[in-house]
Amino acid sequence: MRIRRHSIAVAAAVLATVLAAGPTVAQEKLNVLATFSILGDFVRNVGGDRVAVSTLVGPNSDAHVYSPAPADAKKVAAAKVVITNGLGFEGWMSRLVKASGTKARPVVATKGIKARRQAQDKGHSHGNADPHAWQSVVNAKIYVANILAALIAADPAGKATYEANAAAYLEKLDALDKDIRAAVAAIAKERRRIITSHEAFGYFQDTYGIAFIAPRGVSTESEASARDVARIITQIKTTKVPAVFLENVTDPRLIERIAAESGAKIGGKLYSDALTDEKGEAPTYIDMIRHNIRQLASALATS
Amino acid sequence: MYDALFGPFVEFEFMRRALAGTVALAFGAGPIGVFLMLRRMSLVGDAMAHAILPGAAIGFLVSGLNLFAMTAGGLIAGCVVALLTGIVARMTELKEDAALATFYLLSLALGVTIVSMKGTNIDLLHVLFGSVLALDDQTLILIAGNATLTLIVLALIYRPLVVECVDPGFLRSVSRAGAPAHLAFLALVVINLVSGFHALGTLLAVGIMMLPAATGRFWARDITLMILIAAGCGAFSGYAGLLISFHSGVPAGPGIILVAGALYVLSLLFGHVGGLVRQVLPQRHLEA
Numbered sequence: 001m002r003i004r005r006h007s008i009a010v011a012a013a014v015l016a017t018v019l020a021a022g023p024t025v026a027q028e029k030l031n032v033l034a035t036f037s038i039l040g041d042f043v044r045n046v047g048g049d050r051v052a053v054s055t056l057v058g059p060n061s062d063a064h065v066y067s068p069a070p071a072d073a074k075k076v077a078a079a080k081v082v083i084t085n086g087l088g089f090e091g092w093m094s095r096l097v098k099a100s101g102t103k104a105r106p107v108v109a110t111k112g113i114k115a116r117r118q119a120q121d122k123g124h125s126h127g128n129a130d131p132h133a134w135q136s137v138v139n140a141k142i143y144v145a146n147i148l149a150a151l152i153a154a155d156p157a158g159k160a161t162y163e164a165n166a167a168a169y170l171e172k173l174d175a176l177d178k179d180i181r182a183a184v185a186a187i188a189k190e191r192r193r194i195i196t197s198h199e200a201f202g203y204f205q206d207t208y209g210i211a212f213i214a215p216r217g218v219s220t221e222s223e224a225s226a227r228d229v230a231r232i233i234t235q236i237k238t239t240k241v242p243a244v245f246l247e248n249v250t251d252p253r254l255i256e257r258i259a260a261e262s263g264a265k266i267g268g269k270l271y272s273d274a275l276t277d278e279k280g281e282a283p284t285y286i287d288m289i290r291h292n293i294r295q296l297a298s299a300l301a302t303s
Numbered sequence: 304m305y306d307a308l309f310g311p312f313v314e315f316e317f318m319r320r321a322l323a324g325t326v327a328l329a330f331g332a333g334p335i336g337v338f339l340m341l342r343r344m345s346l347v348g349d350a351m352a353h354a355i356l357p358g359a360a361i362g363f364l365v366s367g368l369n370l371f372a373m374t375a376g377g378l379i380a381g382c383v384v385a386l387l388t389g390i391v392a393r394m395t396e397l398k399e400d401a402a403l404a405t406f407y408l409l410s411l412a413l414g415v416t417i418v419s420m421k422g423t424n425i426d427l428l429h430v431l432f433g434s435v436l437a438l439d440d441q442t443l444i445l446i447a448g449n450a451t452l453t454l455i456v457l458a459l460i461y462r463p464l465v466v467e468c469v470d471p472g473f474l475r476s477v478s479r480a481g482a483p484a485h486l487a488f489l490a491l492v493v494i495n496l497v498s499g500f501h502a503l504g505t506l507l508a509v510g511i512m513m514l515p516a517a518t519g520r521f522w523a524r525d526i527t528l529m530i531l532i533a534a535g536c537g538a539f540s541g542y543a544g545l546l547i548s549f550h551s552g553v554p555a556g557p558g559i560i561l562v563a564g565a566l567y568v569l570s571l572l573f574g575h576v577g578g579l580v581r582q583v584l585p586q587r588h589l590e591a
Contacts, residue, residue: 225549225552260439261317
């Protein structure tokens with residue numbers, strides 16, 4: 001992974017040297033702040049070598065439960081460009097921007113995306129719009145376009161570089177989109193349903209046609225009650241869902257029992273709101289989506 | 304009514320498994336609890352439950368939530384602590400309770416250290432709290448096998464065990480069965496705790512051992528009856544606790560122990576033998 005990113009960076013640097021012609025090359029990097037890891041990955045891909053990206057909510061952390069620290073206000077103040085997801089995802093952002101006294105106006109990366117309504121307002125509510133728009137690769141391309149515009153506005157000298165990077169990245173996203181559709185097409189139509197505790201896959205569902213059904217009752221507590229277990233088993237049986245992804249049931253023995261009794265397959269981990277670090281399964285956006293679709297395809301394939 | 308009381312067990316296999324597991328557990332642990340109580344060793348069960356933690360933890364580290372590894376680890380750790388306690392109590396000035404206290408605390412600290420070294424907190428919780436709702440075939444066989452073994456061995460050492468409860472001096476004067484019976488009994492304690500540990504976790508395994516035993520004490524003077532009541536109480540707690548967990552959403556393991564606790568409190572108040580209400584009310588005297 002590192003090698004690939006490195007080669008992108010090298011290519012970007014070469015491009016920059018060729019296109020930007022001399023003097024601008026020696027300039028300082030553009031300081032860009034993204035609110036969470038997935039946005040950060042988009043910015044890195046568009047900005048290439050010309051930008052230094054930092055994120056407020058890093059890999060493996062949940063933006064829903066994040067609370068800003070004083071050091072974060074400093075990061076915001078130091079940034080020339082601030083990229084946010086919008087759609088109410090970062091409820092804490094407007095206050096943080098005000099507190100930091102930065103002159104950079106936050107750029108909303110979801111601008112132009114048709115927001116879908118949140119399926120249910122349980123636990124974490126972002127108003128009414130569902131903010132997890134990046135789960136559809138079609139939307140990811142809009143993110144990239146918005147980020148491209150923001151970078152060019154902040155650093156006009158790098159326009160050619162950014163456009164070249166963005167074009168290359170968009171091509172990869174197109175390929176990714178095609179692969180997902182192919183993978184979904186390979187799954188029998190009546191099997192394109194899973195039960196999962198994730199609430200983040202609404203856009204994925206709309207774009208690619210795999211239904212994500214919320215489980216009833218299973219809680220994150222360390223010990224499940226008989227009622228919770230009975231409910232989930234009943235739900236799997238009545239809805240005839242071929243697979244469940246139950247990350248919040250942490251006891252593997254219990255998961256096995258549910259699988260044995262309901263006849264459903266138990267899927268692995270799906271990543272929704274954050275990337276993993278370099279060593280993880282989903283260090284970049286593209287890796288994350290590919291990982292998820294692999295998990296879905298193997299869980300839903302007819303055995 | 305039928306639906307509320309039996310429906311869950313008819314409909315769901317995991318409920319039947321949980322019930323079978325807790326009933327088997329109650330039949331093994333109840334009698335053990337009664338003997339522990341009569342020998343003023345009620346807290347020994349608790350101490351031993353902590354003592355088996357590092358063994359189970361090492362088993363967990365080596366092969367995850369593997370039944371065999373965790374059972375073997377728990378058995379070894381429990382027996383080592385029991386043996387060391389016996390040796391120290393016999394060879395030094397330290398009494399048995401003090402020796403046990405030192406070893407089980409060391410053992411507990413070691414166990415928590417080992418678990419935290421690799422696992423996250425969530426893993427630790429699985430070790431501390433069992434999974435009565437997720438009993439697989441192997442675990443059920445282990446629990447039932449342990450209960451059977453317990454009852455057989457108890458039947459064999461019943462006589463010396465009872466005599467030692469009542470008059471250890473007398474037993475020593477007429478027989479040399481005391482020491483082996485005591486050791487066998489300690490081994491049974493460890494075996495039952497390991498069983499309970501799979502179903503209810505280390506913390507609550509002691510509950511299904513001691514609470515029904517203490518309950519039985521309030522209803523019977525005769526030790527045989529006491530054992531029967533203890534086993535029955537434990538089995539009923541399992542059934543009622545699972546039902547409550549099914550209908551109200553209380554976690555299953557604690558639910559079972561809370562039912563056992565409620566039975567105990569009721570017996571404490573209204574028990575036939577030495578219950579509080581009986582002591583306060585004027586007693587009817589036997590009249591000729």
